[in-house]
Amino acid sequence: MIAPIRPIDVLYAKLGDKVKENVLLAPYTSARIGGPADILVVADDVAELVRIVKLLWKHEMPFTILGGGSNVLVSDKGIRGVVVLNRAKAVRFHSGDQPSVTVESGVVFSNLANRCASKSVAGLEWAATVPGTIGGAVYGNAGAFGGDMSGNLIWAELLTDTSREKYTVDQMGYGYRTSILKRGEVKAIVLCAELSLRNSTKEEVTVNIQQFSAHRKATQPPGASMGSMFKNPNGDYAGKLIEASGLKGTRIGNAEISPLHGNFFINHANTRAEDIRALVELVQKTVKEKQGVDLELEIEFVGDW
Numbered sequence: 001m002i003a004p005i006r007p008i009d010v011l012y013a014k015l016g017d018k019v020k021e022n023v024l025l026a027p028y029t030s031a032r033i034g035g036p037a038d039i040l041v042v043a044d045d046v047a048e049l050v051r052i053v054k055l056l057w058k059h060e061m062p063f064t065i066l067g068g069g070s071n072v073l074v075s076d077k078g079i080r081g082v083v084v085l086n087r088a089k090a091v092r093f094h095s096g097d098q099p100s101v102t103v104e105s106g107v108v109f110s111n112l113a114n115r116c117a118s119k120s121v122a123g124l125e126w127a128a129t130v131p132g133t134i135g136g137a138v139y140g141n142a143g144a145f146g147g148d149m150s151g152n153l154i155w156a157e158l159l160t161d162t163s164r165e166k167y168t169v170d171q172m173g174y175g176y177r178t179s180i181l182k183r184g185e186v187k188a189i190v191l192c193a194e195l196s197l198r199n200s201t202k203e204e205v206t207v208n209i210q211q212f213s214a215h216r217k218a219t220q221p222p223g224a225s226m227g228s229m230f231k232n233p234n235g236d237y238a239g240k241l242i243e244a245s246g247l248k249g250t251r252i253g254n255a256e257i258s259p260l261h262g263n264f265f266i267n268h269a270n271t272r273a274e275d276i277r278a279l280v281e282l283v284q285k286t287v288k289e290k291q292g293v294d295l296e297l298e299i300e301f302v303g304d305w
Contacts, residue, residue, distance in 0.1 A: 007061050008039060011082070014055055018042055025074050028066055028085060030131050031267050032224040033276065034074025034303065037064075037083035046088045046104050046191050050159055053189055056082055057161050064302060065189055067106055067133030070227050071140060075303035076273045086135055088191075093119050099197040100154060105135030105190040109142065117209060122200035123152060125208040129216040131227050135190040139181045140298075141174045145212050150174035152195040158188035177231055177298055221258040224267040229280065230295040238295055239263035242283055245290045252278045277301070 011019045018041055025034040043049035056063045062081035066072075088104035091112065099121045103112060113128040126147030127137070136142065138156045141149045155166040158181075173180040180186045230238035242248065242262030249259040251268075253275035258264040265276055284295050 007059060010059055011039065011041065015041060015052065025078060025083065029069030029072060029074055030224065031073065031226045033267055033271055033273050035076045035078030037079045039082045040085060041082060042085045042087055044087050045090065049086060049088050049191065052084055053159060067136045068108060068131055070131035071136060071299045072302050073226060073273055073276055073299055075305045077304040079303040086133065091115070099199055100194050101197060102192060102194045103134050104192045105133060107134045109134055109137050114209065116197065117202050117205040120200055120202050120205070121197040122205045123197040124195065125205060125212055128209040129213055134193055138190045138193050139179060140177055141179050154194040154196055156193040157191045159191050160188045164191065219261060221260040221264050221266055225264045226299045228263050228298050229265055230263055231298045233293050241287050241291050241293055241295065245286045247283055247286060250279065255279050
């Protein structure tokens, strides 16, 4: 009797030594938390990302795209199926009266923002301290300091199971930290994006970045975290509500609600995802009881819960 072909065998046949089994995901997340992926595959450029994802769709293998690993909490049990680590990092600046940059989705956003200074172009200073990749920023309409992806995006190239198509900023259906992708209205992955810039000087861009960085350093904690845990409610701030509820500094295991900023949960080494989840539930329950506000998560829980 011939043994059935396993999904992993298909991947090995097509991708060779790019395929790894039972890989711990904690080192690939900004919070340094998370169990193993059944299978991990690295995509080094957009062409490879397309090839891998099409292969996974063709063979109906469940998969998760992981970029910078911020804004996600990977479960202690890890992620079943395939994790595709997006390392597509090509960047191309376009000069002129209306400068722009075309960037692959695996580029680290903060690195791109800092590169703009050397090119004497402005417009992305707000992103100089934003964790994660361009793909995640397009997906979740990342923002900071009054800027967000919807204010810079010209188009995003998406891969669906039938086509590659450029979506304009209007087609992305952006709202506060959401999009058609995050809401699940379109099944697609982000390949690359073009972002609008404006001409400036290296000195001006550098000073703006330094000011934003100094403000973030003064108001947000260092250490391993997922970024902001909860969305800010209309007309208010999640961190302020958490502080008013007396929760700053609360710990469960090695997970702590930062004493500096209530909307950041810190991993004090070897923290379990379950401890973070317990803190999330405690915050939502307490803020609802004391402030009458339902806090909505900004991060996403991924993996086997």
